[in-house]
Amino acid sequence: MKTIGLSPLELRNIIEHAFLPLQCVCAQAPDGTLTLRIENPAxxxxxxxxxxxxxxxxxxxxxxxxxxxxxxxxxxxxxxxxAKRLNHA
Known part of the structure; x- marks a missing residue:
């Protein structure tokens, strides 16, 4: 994978950090494609x-x-x- 001069690790890091505070895991398959999994850490x-x-x-x-x-x-x-929170005065 040659992506605008980025290594696979750099590309994964950019994508994973884009979804914080959710947990994002980006993995490269043997065919070069990416699998992305976003989880709620809570x-x-x-x-x-x-x-x-x-x-x-x-x-x-x-x-x-x-x-x-x-x-x-x-x-x-x-x-x-x-759900929307109701403000009580």
Whole structure:
């Protein structure tokens, strides 16, 4: 994998840190694709899992940002809406 001069470790680090405070684990498969697993550290629940992300798409930092944005959208869609807190005076 040759991604805009980034090593696989650097790419994984960028993607994993983009989802903090959730726990994100990004692993490279033997075929060079990435598997991404995002978990809620409070309860261990898997919030999102993506398999087979092609690293060929990362020709610039913009593509990495686009992937993170797409995954955040999927993550938001997969999460149940949070109950609104009522302010009591």
């Amino acid at each position: 309860n261990g629940r898997v919030e999102l899992e993506e398999i087979g992300i092609s690293t060929d798409r990362f020709a610039s930092s913009r593509e990495i940002n686009n992937l993170v944005a797409q995954l955040r959208e999927r993550l938001a869609a997969a999460r149940p809406p949070q």
